[in-house]
Amino acid sequence: MGAAALWAGMTARCSKLCPEREIFLRxxxxxxxxxxxxxxxxxxxxxLSSALIGGLGLSLSMAANNAEIxxxxxxxxxxxxxxxxxxxQVERYRKSVDQLAQELxxxxxxxxxxxxxxxxxxxxxxxxxxxxxxxxxxxxxxSKLDTKISVAPxxxxxxxxxxRQRRFAALLTDAVRHRADKAAAAIRSFGLNPDSLARTxxxxxxxxxxxxxxxxxxxxxxxxxxxxxxxxxxxxxxxxAIPSGKPTATPMLSSSYGYRSDPFNGHAAFHAxxxxxxxxxxxILAAASGKVSFVGQRSGYGNVVEVTHGNGILTRYAHLSxxxxxxxxxxxxxxxxxRMGSTGRxxxxxxxxxxxxxxxxxxxxxxxxxRKDVLQIQQxxxxxxxxxxxxx
Numbered sequence: 001m002g003a004a005a006l007w008a009g010m011t012a013r014c015s016k017l018c019p020e021r022e023i024f025l026r027x028x029x030x031x032x033x034x035x036x037x038x039x040x041x042x043x044x045x046x047x048l049s050s051a052l053i054g055g056l057g058l059s060l061s062m063a064a065n066n067a068e069i070x071x072x073x074x075x076x077x078x079x080x081x082x083x084x085x086x087x088x089q090v091e092r093y094r095k096s097v098d099q100l101a102q103e104l105x106x107x108x109x110x111x112x113x114x115x116x117x118x119x120x121x122x123x124x125x126x127x128x129x130x131x132x133x134x135x136x137x138x139x140x141x142x143s144k145l146d147t148k149i150s151v152a153p154x155x156x157x158x159x160x161x162x163x164r165q166r167r168f169a170a171l172l173t174d175a176v177r178h179r180a181d182k183a184a185a186a187i188r189s190f191g192l193n194p195d196s197l198a199r200t201x202x203x204x205x206x207x208x209x210x211x212x213x214x215x216x217x218x219x220x221x222x223x224x225x226x227x228x229x230x231x232x233x234x235x236x237x238x239x240x241a242i243p244s245g246k247p248t249a250t251p252m253l254s255s256s257y258g259y260r261s262d263p264f265n266g267h268a269a270f271h272a273x274x275x276x277x278x279x280x281x282x283x284i285l286a287a288a289s290g291k292v293s294f295v296g297q298r299s300g301y302g303n304v305v306e307v308t309h310g311n312g313i314l315t316r317y318a319h320l321s322x323x324x325x326x327x328x329x330x331x332x333x334x335x336x337x338x339r340m341g342s343t344g345r346x347x348x349x350x351x352x353x354x355x356x357x358x359x360x361x362x363x364x365x366x367x368x369x370x371r372k373d374v375l376q377i378q379q380x381x382x383x384x385x386x387x388x389x390x391x392x
Contacts, residue, residue, distance in 0.1 A: 104161055107222065169221040173228045180232035183239050183381065186374040190242050191366050192357065197238050197311040236381035241309035243287030243367050244374075245333040247317060247353045248340065250276040254350055257363040263347050272361035273316070273354035274368075280321055280349045282340035286331040287315050287353070287367070295327050301352065302344020305337050312359075318352040319344050 184194045255275035262269040290309035298304045301318035305325060308314050321341025331337055342349045355364040 101158060104158060104165070107165060166221045169225045173221070173225045176225070176228040176232050180228065180235050182377055183232065183235035186239050186377045187235065187242065189366075189374050190244075191362065192242070194235055194238065198234060238311050239377065240333075240381055241288055241290065241311060241313055243309065243313070243315045243333075243355055243364070245285065245287045246368055247285050247287050247315075248276050248278060248282060248351050250278045250282075250351070252277070257365060264345070273318075273352050274364050276351040276353060278340045278349060278351065280339075280341060282349075283324075283336045284317050284320065284338040284340055284351055286333055286335045286337050287355075288313075289332045290315070290330075292325045292327055292329045292331060292337065295323050295325065297344075300345045302346060303338075303341065307331060307337065312357050314356045314359075316352075316354040316356065318354070319346045319350060321349075 187194045187197070253274055254277040255271055257271060257274055259268055260271045261267070284305070286307055288307075288309050290307040290313075292305065293308045293314070294304065294306035296304065298318070301316070303318070303320035303323070305317045305320065305323060306314055307317075317338055319341055320338040320343060322339040323337070324339065325331060325335075325337040340349055340351055346352075353364055355362055355367055
């Protein structure tokens with residue numbers, strides 16, 4: 001079927017639907033009629049169809065515009081969310097870097113405090129051969145800061161500082177342990193057990209519990225360093241407390257430690273110290289640093305001065321003619337604390353000198369005949385503690 005035939009068919013159907021029509025109207029006794037031709041009807045239908053189609057098209061266009069606007073709004077919201085997420089991520093990065101810097105500063109403060117406490121070298125820069133060069137690796141384990149590298153990769157300089165601090169702590173720990181071992185060996189040379197001294201000291205501690213907030217930022221290297229320094233501090237302090245100085249200038253002994261014949265009745269007796277003969281009023285010197293714990297008389301000893309040196313160590317000076325120290329006074333090795341005499345159970349002017357550990361008398365000779373290397377270790381410890389005390 002051709003286009004002309006199709007058009008003719010549609011025209012015929014429209015003509016059937018829209019035949020000519022006449023409308024009669026009566027008004028005021030008059031009758032009028034209106035004729036509506038087929039063409040007018042078709043034109044009206046066409047206009048109505050066009051209006052309907054136009055309205056439908058307008059509605060569809062408005063719907064499409066609304067959909068496009070919603071899409072644009074969704075896209076803007078997505079962009080705003082992405083920007084907010086980026087800003088939040090940047091803020092987290094910044095806070096992470098700030099936290100790393102703060103933790104490293106707290107750790108440096110901890111190290112500085114250890115130096116001031118144990119060496120008195122406030123503000124001193126560590127030697128280059130001890131610290132080594134800054135690098136990204138460490139010898140022992142990983143730091144708690146390492147877990148944050150994925151959060152703030154731009155913080156690489158801070159991690160290099162972290163690695164160098166930890167390397168320094170490990171090297172210093174080895175050096176401190178070596179020094180502490182030398183002090184322990186020196187203590188053993190006097191016949192004393194450093195572990196026993198440590199147990200005695202551990203029983204004499206106390207104070208309120210105040211948690212340290214910085215403990216969570218310290219890796220194992222720094223905890224080991226703190227423990228090594230505490231051990232060195234105790235051992236060197238214990239070494240200085242050992243009475244190794246001569247209690248008087250007398251070059252000879254009149255009676256040794258151990259069993260002897262009693263000078264008054266001739267019977268076998270135990271002599272708990274050493275006797276140094278001398279002249280009346282001769283100065284008596286503290287054999288080690290400590291605190292005067294007794295000044296007065298004891299049966300058989302006459303006038304006595306006792307000095308406690310810590311860790312259960314005590315020295316006793318007897319048969320004195322007078323006192324130069326008072327109870328509670330802090331004395332250093334070589335300080336005059338009394339004067340030689342012949343009070344108590346004595347046959348003439350001399351000093352009776354005892355060393356007691358946890359109340360038990362031991363032979364003082366080993367303390368007064370210390371090896372040269374032991375005395376050198378004592379001198380090093382004395383210089384360090386004096387430097388720390390002077391800066392405290």
